[in-house]
Amino acid sequence: MNPIKERKPIKYLAVENISFDHLACTNSRFFHNRHLSIILNDKPLNTASLQKEIIYHVAEARLILILKGCVEVNLNLEDQYIEQGHVLLLPADSIMELKECSDDLEVIAFIIREKLLIDESLVFPASPKDFQQLLKMTYLIWDLTQHTPFRKDVVLPIVQAMVANIQCIYKEMNATTVTDTATRQQQLFQNFKRLVQQYCELHRNIPFYAEQLHITPHYLSAVTKEASGQSVMFWINRAIILRAKVLLNTKNMMINEIADRLNFTSPSAFHNFFKRITGLTPKKYQMNMK
Known part of the structure; x- marks a missing residue:
């Protein structure tokens, strides 16, 4: 079927649509305020965050680390196969459709409401060393979010540094000369x-x-x-x-x-x-x- 003519429902996916009360009943841990949301050990299928055969208009920028499992998605017109060790960086207003998803899919998700420098979607498998480094940055940010009052001027620059680090990792991976x-x-x-x-x-x-x-x-x-x-x-x-x-x-x-x-x-x-x-x-x- 011509994909332009498929009449699939389109849903607006924003942080306001997430049931944090429901998340509290799962094994996921989360932080949420008007600047930033972080969900650790999220299982999107169990929390009904995503459903198959629905096109999502993703409102805010997202940073996602795949901890377990695999998923097939169409992301901003590109079919992607994503599995453990992959990193996703999505700008605001991305378009996403979930095709297939393993039952054990588990992720860390940042929902970023502040305007950070994310101008294109990136999806790539990080090296084990780089992935562990990103996990360390995640847990540092998580620890800082537990402080009251919220230290916006400390936390958000580290989130931006994590985004910049992901962009640098991606550029270095693709810096080799393509000859074929x-x-x-x-x-x-x-x-x-x-x-x-x-x-x-x-x-x-x-x-x-x-x-x-x-x-x-x-x-x-x-x-x-x-x-x-x-x-x-x-x-x-x-x-x-x-x-x-x-x-x-x-x-x-x-x-x-x-x-x-x-x-x-x-x-x-x-x-x-x-x-x-x-x-x-x-x-x-x-x-x-x-």
Whole structure:
């Protein structure tokens, strides 16, 4: 099935949706205030944090360490297989869908409400040494959160340092020169999808993305077709349709406001685009999801 036309429910996933009373009845430990939430030893399936076949609009930035188990997700247009030892860094307003999940999945989750420097999603397996270092930083932050009153000016800079450390680990892992043609093309394709996720609301043309990647539009089209079996415009349209669906489902916005937010020239242009891709008008889609 064409993923653009799948009519799956979209839920807004924010810290306000988490039942901390329910968490208190599990083996999870948690800290929560208006700046930061930390959940240790969370089992997302047991706490009903996530359900399969639902697309989530993740409101706040998240930092997640996988302690046990494995999970398959679609995260910001990328299918990911994640298991023990993986690290996830998600910017605010990420889009996520849970595909499969092992019963023993256990994670540490930071929900970050402050504006930290998280501008792209990162998912990667950390080395055992790096993962242990991140756990040590986690437990240091946890210990500091137990102090009353909350030491915001101490805790939040350490959280930012942990985020920066994760970003450095990722860059160092990917610093080796890519020489194999197929691997280089896959890397280009992944970079293209990250750019689409970042800029799709403003730019919906192939030359823009080719310029950002320092390649020709023709080469971008060829690489994308080879790597995914789909065209460049398929991925751009998929991203903007997903953003539109999120806004139609989870934001208290009029359709003309959504058209403006997504940089369409007029509400009618947005109406025609949405109907051409999904087979439904924006209004009809809204009604179907109620």
